[in-house]
Amino acid sequence: MKLYFIVPMLFCCLNSLAQKYNFEKEYKSIEPKVIDWRRDFHQNPELSNREFNTAEKIASHLKSLGIEVQTGIAKTGVVGILKGKKNGKVIALRADIDALPVTERNDLPFKSTVTSEFLGQEVGVMHACGHDTHTAILMGVAEILSNNRDKIKGTIKFIFQPAEEGPPPGEEGGALLMVKEGVLKNPDVDAIFGLHINSATPVGVIRYKSEGLMAAVQRFVIQVEGKQTHGSQPWKGVDPILISAKIIDGLQTIISREVNLTNEAAVISVGKITSGVRFNIIPESAEMIGTIRTLDYDMQKQITQRMKEMVPDIAKAYGGSASIEIKSNTDITFNNPELVDKMLPTLKRVAGQDNVQIQKAVTGGEDFSYFQNEVPGFFFFLGGMTPGNTASFPHHTPDFSIDENGMILGVKALTEMSLDFLNQ
Numbered sequence: 001m002k003l004y005f006i007v008p009m010l011f012c013c014l015n016s017l018a019q020k021y022n023f024e025k026e027y028k029s030i031e032p033k034v035i036d037w038r039r040d041f042h043q044n045p046e047l048s049n050r051e052f053n054t055a056e057k058i059a060s061h062l063k064s065l066g067i068e069v070q071t072g073i074a075k076t077g078v079v080g081i082l083k084g085k086k087n088g089k090v091i092a093l094r095a096d097i098d099a100l101p102v103t104e105r106n107d108l109p110f111k112s113t114v115t116s117e118f119l120g121q122e123v124g125v126m127h128a129c130g131h132d133t134h135t136a137i138l139m140g141v142a143e144i145l146s147n148n149r150d151k152i153k154g155t156i157k158f159i160f161q162p163a164e165e166g167p168p169p170g171e172e173g174g175a176l177l178m179v180k181e182g183v184l185k186n187p188d189v190d191a192i193f194g195l196h197i198n199s200a201t202p203v204g205v206i207r208y209k210s211e212g213l214m215a216a217v218q219r220f221v222i223q224v225e226g227k228q229t230h231g232s233q234p235w236k237g238v239d240p241i242l243i244s245a246k247i248i249d250g251l252q253t254i255i256s257r258e259v260n261l262t263n264e265a266a267v268i269s270v271g272k273i274t275s276g277v278r279f280n281i282i283p284e285s286a287e288m289i290g291t292i293r294t295l296d297y298d299m300q301k302q303i304t305q306r307m308k309e310m311v312p313d314i315a316k317a318y319g320g321s322a323s324i325e326i327k328s329n330t331d332i333t334f335n336n337p338e339l340v341d342k343m344l345p346t347l348k349r350v351a352g353q354d355n356v357q358i359q360k361a362v363t364g365g366e367d368f369s370y371f372q373n374e375v376p377g378f379f380f381f382l383g384g385m386t387p388g389n390t391a392s393f394p395h396h397t398p399d400f401s402i403d404e405n406g407m408i409l410g411v412k413a414l415t416e417m418s419l420d421f422l423n424q
Contacts, residue, residue, distance in 0.1 A: 020349070021151065021416060023144060030140045031408045037061075038136035038404065039110040045099030045125045045132070047116055048163035049173045051076045054097050054135070058160050061139050065146040067158070074177040078160040081187075082145060084152025084422070091418050092157040092184065092192040092375075094175075094368060095131070095138035096164035102126040105398035119169070128400045130197040130384065135160060137195070137410040144415050154422040155187055164367055166329060175367040184374050191339055192377040193417055194368045195410050197384040199392040203406035205383040206351050206413065207359040210340045212264070213379060214333035215293040216300055217365030218326050222247060222288040222311055224275075226320045231280035238319040240286040241275050247288070247314050247322065254306045264295035266303060267363050293363040295332060331369040336376035343378055346420045350412040364395075378417075382410045 037057075046054050055076045062069045062080040070079040076097075103124025104112045114125040127133075142158050159178065167173030172180075184192075201207055224244050229237025251268045259266050268290065275286035292307075294300035304326050315322035347356045359381070368379050384402035385392045393399040 021148075021419060023148075023412075023415065026144050026147070027408055027412055030143060030411060033143075034136045034140040034407050034411060035404050037139055038132050038407065041132035041135055042108075042127050043110040043112055045112050045114055045127045047101060047118060047125055048098040048165050049075050049167050049171055050116070051097050051162050055160070055162070058097070058135065058139065062142060062158065065143055067142060067146055073183060074162055074173055074181055076162040077178055077183075079183060080142060080158035080160075082142070082149070082152070082156045082158070084154055084156075085150045086153040088154025088422050089190040090155045090157065090187045091421055092159055092189040092371070093138055093141060093414050093418065094159040094161055094192060094194040094371065095134040096161050097131055097135050098163055098165055099125050099131065100128045100165055100396060102128040102396065102398055104128070106401055108401070126398070126400075128397060129165070129395045130199075130400075130402055131164065133197045133384070133402060133404075133407055133410070134195065137407055137414065140411040141414045141418070144411070145418065151419055152422060156418055156422075157183075157187075157189060159183060159192075175370040179370050179374055184371065189375050191336075191421060192371045192375055193343075193414060194371075194377070194379045195382045195414065196366070196379070197402055197406065197410070198381040199384050199395060199400060199402055201381055201383040202385050202387045202389075203383045203403050204351065204387070204409060205355045205357060206347055206380055206409070207357050207383075208335065208340065208347070208378075208380040209359055209361060210335050210337045212295045212332050212361050213335050214361065214366045214369070215265075215267075215295050215363045216297070216332045216369070217329040218292040218294075218300070218304070219329055220290055220292060220307065220324055220326045222290075222322055222324045224286040224288070224315055224320060224322045226282070226284060226286070228284040229282050231282055234282055237282050239282050240284065240320060241282070243315050243318045243320045243322065244273060244275070244286045244288055246318060247311055250310050250314050251307060254303055254310070258306060259299055259303060264299060265293075265361065265363055266295070266299055267291070267293040268303070268307075292326070293365065295361050295363070297332070330365040330367045331373060333366045333369045333379055334372050335378050336372070339376045339378045342424070343417050343421065346417050347380070347413060350416050351409060380413075382406060382413070
């Protein structure tokens with residue numbers, strides 16, 4: 001008699017964890033809204049820590065849903081708190097809201113023609129990384145979940161984060177400032193989810209990786225000091241441009257000859273060199289700015305230590321001097337393995353078994369990592385490329401574009417992941 005009682009109860013429990021929420025009508029209804037929101041944000045982009053109108057639109061939408069709203073978080077961030085009908089855990093969902101100093105080259109009816117000032121220059125402004133889609137997707141998730149409070153056992157925090165691309169020089173911002181200001185507290189968050197649309201992943205596909213998904217990002221500045229002289233008499237001076245070239249060459253040997261790349265990928269790139277004023281003057285100094293990307297903290301420690309040793313030594317060998325400063329921009333985007341395992345059945349249910357795919361780590365960075373340092377997190381990639389395309393434009397470029405048909409899967413994924421996590 002006992003066995004016959006337990007078995008049906010077991011199947012009942014398993015069934016409830018794998019349930020479908022029958023939101024198809026709501027998904028179909030919300031999709032045109034999500035696309036309209038995305039186009040509005042795309043046409044009216046704002047740079048990091050300057051997302052004033054974007055934040056106002058988000059807050060207005062959340063308030064219209066009866067969600068408790070907090071504004072001015074980390075300067076321009078918006079947080080919505082939705083409490084379910086029953087008590088339980090707390091889940092956070094995050095979308096980034098800032099655009100980039102990029103002039104759009106697409107021929108879209110809603111293309112950006114916005115200009116602004118960035119580092120003292122007049123620049124075009126464009127959502128060249130897909131943050132407009134992330135914002136619109138999370139607004140759609142908020143609307144569906146607010147209409148289904150009776151299905152929520154616990155609390156959901158909607159975090160609309162500014163300055164993911166990095167705050168302007170001299171300012172704080174982004175996920176790190178949100179964490180400092182207590183965005184994961186009161187109520188305390190148990191887990192956080194986020195997504196990133198990807199122009200090279202087909203619509204309908206979700207890609208993920210347990211543990212290290214995206215790289216830690218560090219910014220370095222190297223100052224090289226030489227001795228100025230006439231370009232026709234280099235022997236009377238010390239050439240900081242030559243020294244810079246030797247330093248760049250030396251830094252690459254750290255990656256190619258000293259770091260065990262069979263463990264994880266690593267990158268050192270110099271992105272900017274400034275030196276000199278005339279063609280016939282060997283200048284007195286040079287400045288180099290670049291980035292380090294690592295997916296392992298021991299490798300990061302090794303690389304930064306060798307850079308600090310190598311830079312001054314190379315400069316000294318050529319008669320000059322050099323200093324290096326290294327600062328962190330993001331940590332490793334680390335997906336909690338237990339949380340990934342728990343949520344994979346949900347992703348496979350909403351996207352289809354074959355459309356949820358493991359991928360290798362990437363050397364791009366994400367400040368979502370600062371949330372994951374505090375609570376278990378799961379960050380994944382959402383397909384934004386038209387199926388059948390053989391080429392796509394990379395993120396952060398003037399031609400970047402996404403297929404809007406991929407956005408509704410993001411709504412479905414975050415909606416049902418939230419409910420499944422809270423109801424388990």
